[in-house]
């Protein structure tokens with residue numbers, strides 16, 4: 001079963017939706033609004049952070 005999860009982009013503060021199957025710890029999501037890369041740091045509850053490239 002697939003459910004949609006709303007992600008709040010920490011960069012542009014917009015909202016975009018991904019499938020729950022995309023919420024995997026360590027997975028990098030891309031904001032559909034600003035293209036920022038956002039890392040999933042925790043699955044339940046969902047925690048994300050802006051991916052910072054070193």
Ligand SMILES: [Zn+2]
Nearest residue numbers: 009012031034
């Ligand atoms: Zn964004």
